[in-house]
Amino acid sequence: MNSFDFKKIEKKWNQIWKKNGVYEPSVLRAKLPFYNLMMFPYPSAEGLHVGNMYAFVGSDIYGRKKRMEGYDVFEPIGLDGFGIHSENYAIKVGIHPAKQAKISEKKFYKQLETMGNGFAWKEKLETYDSNYYKWTQWIFVQMFKKGLAYRKKQEVNWCPSCKTVLADEQVISAASSRKGEPRSDIERGECERCSTKVIRKKLEQWFFKITDYADKLLNNIDKLDWSDKVKIAQKEWIGRSDGALIDFKIRNTAYDIRIFTTRPDTLFGATYIVLSPEHELLGDRIKDLGSKVKNWKEIESYVNKAKSKSRDERIREGGEKTGVELKGIKAMNPATKKEIPIFVADYVLGSYGMGAIMAVPAHDQRDFEFAKKYKLVSVQVLDDKEHLINSGKFNGMDSKKAIIEITKLVGGKITSQFHLRDWLISRQRYWGPPIPMIFCKKCAWQPVPEKDLPIKLPVVKDFRPQGKGKSPLAFVKSFYETKCPKCGGKATRETDVSDTFLDSAWYYIGYLMVFSSWKLGVGSLEFSNIAKRWLPIDMYIGGAEHSVLHLLYIRFLAMALHDLKLVDFQEPVKKFRAHGLIIKEGAKMSKSKGNIINPDEYIKRFGADTLRTYLMFLAPFEQGGDFRDQAIIGIYRFLDRVWKFSKSHSLKHGTHEKGIEVMINQTVKKVSDDIDSLNYNTAISSLMILFNNMEKSNNVSVSQFETFIKLLSPFAPFITEEIWQKLHPCKSVHLEKWPKFNKKITGHQLSNIAVQFNGKTRGLLKLSGSPNQEEVLVIIKKDSKLSSYLKDLRIDRIIFIPGKVINIVLKP
RNA sequence: GGGCAGGUGGUGAAAUGGUAAACACGCUAGCUUUAGGAGCUAGUGCCGCAAGGUUUGAGGGUUCAAGUCCCUCCCUGCCCACCA
Numbered sequence: 015m016n017s018f019d020f021k022k023i024e025k026k027w028n029q030i031w032k033k034n035g036v037y038e039p040s041v042l043r044a045k046l047p048f049y050n051l052m053m054f055p056y057p058s059a060e061g062l063h064v065g066n067m068y069a070f071v072g073s074d075i076y077g078r079k080k081r082m083e084g085y086d087v088f089e090p091i092g093l094d095g096f097g098i099h100s101e102n103y104a105i106k107v108g109i110h111p112a113k114q115a116k117i118s119e120k121k122f123y124k125q126l127e128t129m130g131n132g133f134a135w136k137e138k139l140e141t142y143d144s145n146y147y148k149w150t151q152w153i154f155v156q157m158f159k160k161g162l163a164y165r166k167k168q169e170v171n172w173c174p175s176c177k178t179v180l181a182d183e184q185v186i187s188a189a190s191s192r193k194g195e196p197r198s199d200i201e202r203g204e205c206e207r208c209s210t211k212v213i214r215k216k217l218e219q220w221f222f223k224i225t226d227y228a229d230k231l232l233n234n235i236d237k238l239d240w241s242d243k244v245k246i247a248q249k250e251w252i253g254r255s256d257g258a259l260i261d262f263k264i265r266n267t268a269y270d271i272r273i274f275t276t277r278p279d280t281l282f283g284a285t286y287i288v289l290s291p292e293h294e295l296l297g298d299r300i301k302d303l304g305s306k307v308k309n310w311k312e313i314e315s316y317v318n319k320a321k322s323k324s325r326d327e328r329i330r331e332g333g334e335k336t337g338v339e340l341k342g343i344k345a346m347n348p349a350t351k352k353e354i355p356i357f358v359a360d361y362v363l364g365s366y367g368m369g370a371i372m373a374v375p376a377h378d379q380r381d382f383e384f385a386k387k388y389k390l391v392s393v394q395v396l397d398d399k400e401h402l403i404n405s406g407k408f409n410g411m412d413s414k415k416a417i418i419e420i421t422k423l424v425g426g427k428i429t430s431q432f433h434l435r436d437w438l439i440s441r442q443r444y445w446g447p448p449i450p451m452i453f454c455k456k457c458a459w460q461p462v463p464e465k466d467l468p469i470k471l472p473v474v475k476d477f478r479p480q481g482k483g484k485s486p487l488a489f490v491k492s493f494y495e496t497k498c499p500k501c502g503g504k505a506t507r508e509t510d511v512s513d514t515f516l517d518s519a520w521y522y523i524g525y526l527m528v529f530s531s532w533k534l535g536v537g538s539l540e541f542s543n544i545a546k547r548w549l550p551i552d553m554y555i556g557g558a559e560h561s562v563l564h565l566l567y568i569r570f571l572a573m574a575l576h577d578l579k580l581v582d583f584q585e586p587v588k589k590f591r592a593h594g595l596i597i598k599e600g601a602k603m604s605k606s607k608g609n610i611i612n613p614d615e616y617i618k619r620f621g622a623d624t625l626r627t628y629l630m631f632l633a634p635f636e637q638g639g640d641f642r643d644q645a646i647i648g649i650y651r652f653l654d655r656v657w658k659f660s661k662s663h664s665l666k667h668g669t670h671e672k673g674i675e676v677m678i679n680q681t682v683k684k685v686s687d688d689i690d691s692l693n694y695n696t697a698i699s700s701l702m703i704l705f706n707n708m709e710k711s712n713n714v715s716v717s718q719f720e721t722f723i724k725l726l727s728p729f730a731p732f733i734t735e736e737i738w739q740k741l742h743p744c745k746s747v748h749l750e751k752w753p754k755f756n757k758k759i760t761g762h763q764l765s766n767i768a769v770q771f772n773g774k775t776r777g778l779l780k781l782s783g784s785p786n787q788e789e790v791l792v793i794i795k796k797d798s799k800l801s802s803y804l805k806d807l808r809i810d811r812i813i814f815i816p817g818k819v820i821n822i823v824l825k826p
Numbered sequence: 827g828g829g830c831a832g833g834u835g836g837u838g839a840a841a842u843g844g845u846a847a848a849c850a851c852g853c854u855a856g857c858u859u860u861a862g863g864a865g866c867u868a869g870u871g872c873c874g875c876a877a878g879g880u881u882u883g884a885g886g887g888u889u890c891a892a893g894u895c896c897c898u899c900c901c902u903g904c905c906c907a908c909c910a
Contacts, residue, residue, distance in 0.1 A: 187905085242830080242831095243830060246829070246905085247905060247906080250828090250829070250905080250906055251905095253906090255909070276910065361908045361910095362910075363908075366909045371910045373910090374910095379908095381910085433906095558905090559905095562906095620863095631839095631849085632838060632839085633838065633839065634839090637831090639838070639839090640837090642837075642851080644837090644851060644852070645837080645838065645850065646851090648850045649850080651850095651865095695838090695840085695849085696840070696848090698850095699840075702849055702850075703848080767845090768844070768845040769845095770844085770891070772890080772891090773889090773890060773891045773892095774891090775844090775845055775891095777845095810890090811890070812890090813844090813890050813891075818844055818845085819845075819891085821890050821891060823890050823891095
């Protein structure tokens with residue numbers, strides 16, 4: 015018999031599904047809306063790779079089951095095509111990004127179609143479409159009006175290769191520093207896009223005030239049904255620590271040094287103060303202290319050296335702590351009233367807390383190392399039971415209580431500090447939405463009036479980044495020259511574009527705007543009714559690498575939109591699961607290794623159904639797996655046998671056999687549970703076991719086979735549709751009812767009972783019905799092999815688990 | 827340094843505290859054929875001709891029973907990190 019012609023089948027059903035709108039829910043009238051979303055891809059480089067497909071198929075299987083359970087499943091698709099990644103690719107191939115976007119778009123959508131997902135194609139969107147980024151800009155304007163977008167000059171991350179600033183979240187650990195050594199505050203890591211080492215620059219930039227939401231972002235996490243690793247990563251990134259602000263007076267001056275500490279209970283043991291090299295007292299204001307500080311030159315040279323030190327130099331120094339005392343001035347410990355020295359040292363970071371610490375060498379490892387080197391006093395103030403000593407009237411007090419009491423004594427303030435920094439939103443690049451702001455010398459910064467949106471990105475011939483801290487748009491006079499929306503005078507536009515991660519922070523809302531051809535805007539009544547119906551997202555699947563990037567921004571922006579009364583939810587994603595990564599023979603797939611797998615060639619050879627099912631069969635979906643192309647043939651054989659079985663005569667003449675019925679029912683439960691928990695690999699394996707038995711039985715009814723086809727349909731949508739519609743013309747299997755597990759269908763005809771003596775399994779009894787302990791014991795005694803274990807020994811006790819195991823414990 | 831995953835055959839992996847290795851790849855032998863990226867049958871953790879013994883990174887513990895629970899340690903991967 016011929017094998018199944020997957021090429022013909024897949025092409026045919028793709029067309030029919032699209033024509034009949036099988037996967038298009040009614041945006042306006044859906045009764046049981048289910049928003050099933052997978053992170054949309056960056057359309058760059060060589061097209062969709064097998065890792066993208068893996069994630070999309072995994073998301074689709076979940077959605078297909080929901081659809082068959084009666085939900086109106088919305089599974090939209092689009093392209094995150096604005097931004098540095100796409101622009102860098104365009105630069106590499108020497109094609110204008112707008113032109114390249116059109117090329118990539120065609121390629122991606124074609125690939126996405128061939129893999130057989132139930133996408134709502136009518137609602138597709140691209141972030142570089144001006145209909146879309148009009149609203150990206152509109153959101154920026156609302157953020158500005160609410161005071162959540164602001165300008166500030168500060169040290170920021172600069173990627174020398176991408177020639178733009180980056181947000182903290184977009185700077186990743188340097189590959190060379192993944193093991194062990196600390197990294198400096200000056201050189202933080204590598205660019206998330208191009209892995210170039212990031213440097214620090216002082217620039218004026220636009221920021222989003224994500225820190226206003228630090229507490230809310232942190233506190234809501236526990237309520238979310240999200241993968242634990244993402245929740246933990248977000249908690250760590252937000253990085254709240256509770257402590258106190260305490261002021262230390264500088265003797266004989268008007269200055270205070272404010273420090274942050276998590277351990278105010280150890281204040282009596284604070285024997286010196288350390289300032290970070292970036293501390294404000296060492297900047298312009300030092301001149302007021304100049305006459306008092308004796309070694310000003312020495313300090314200045316230390317500060318300059320510290321600021322310019324690279325991470326590599328630091329490692330060469332062996333991570334040893336260095337510092338210089340500010341000679342001539344002393345601080346006063348507000349608890350002991352004793353004079354203590356003040357140091358500057360680069361082990362204290364300028365970017366955290368107050369950029370200054372009180373040092374307690376007796377109870378802090380870093381302070382201890384520093385104090386030892388510079389021979390500073392150390393006073394122990396806690397005993398091994400965490401009770402205070404050497405702390406005046408607080409002696410004997412519990413450390414936890416002392417935190418509050420001592421802070422109170424010195425007039426400190428209990429507070430928290432966060433690791434989270436405000437989101438740097440400006441990019442000195444071309445391929446993004448221009449930030450919709452206008453600067454007027456008289457009226458300062460003004461937002462572009464909403465009626466003038468979108469501010470279209472002009473077509474610029476030389477779109478490459480200039481590297482002078484300015485976007486290529488800063489050289490386009492016709493773009494930046496404008497009028498002040500407030501006074502009508504001469505003004506200039508902002509020429510930076512916004513971060514790509516702003517585009518992707520609201521795209522799930524965008525999909526719901528497409529169906530009206532972008533006529534219904536965020537904030538309109540009609541739109542808010544649609545949003546209420548569909549949002550928040552019911553199920554979101556994506557990569558764990560976005561734990562502190564996209565997944566943090568999407569939450570923050572939803573909270574901000576909520577406070578702007580534009581949406582009625584604070585958390586945009588009810589359920590999130592991180593998919594695993596596909597690796598190739600133990601190694602990560604990467605362009606440099608040349609081991610990127612393109613799904614196209616496998617679809618060509620085996621068909622999309624086979625590749626889909628194979629990918630899901632590899633390993634648990636949340637774990638990821640190793641792509642070995644030898645093993646794919648096993649799935650092809652399986653589907654081909656299913657195809658041949660559907661054509662066989664024995665199927666048509668089969669009767670309703672009880673044994674198969676029981677097994678089908680168990681498989682319904684197994685597959686349903688496994689899809690819910692994303693354990694697709696074991697779902698497929700149980701379908702194989704069932705099918706192996708159906709083949710052997712040679713007595714399978716059509717309706718039994720149909721149940722099997724339904725269970726298989728989320729994994730292999732094309733072949734199951736072909737088989738289904740042979741039996742039920744013009745009715746899609748994907749709109750059929752998902753089979754239900756029936757508790758009443760049971761019937762173990764055989765129970766396998768393991769026979770153990772003292773916990774060691776010595777035999778296996780295959781018995782009919784469900785025998786009790788006595789009956790089993792009689793059989794064991796009759797069995798020559800098993801009874802030999804009983805010889806001459808007394809039975810101490812027997813543990814009997816019906817239908818499973820009997821353990822006979824013998825007395826020696 | 828901190829956190830989170832993991833560690834089971836030749837390979838990908840299964841296993842509500844109850845028959846370790848299901849399912850699949852590969853391999854071996856035999857059969858078969860419109861010689862194909864085929865199909866069927868049997869076998870396949872390790873030691874052993876067999877009977878049987880033995881096996882889940884190492885070592886302890888709890889239990890009638892441990893891959894699974896507890897403790898100590900080792901290794902691999904990912905994330906965070908001089909964060910006060």
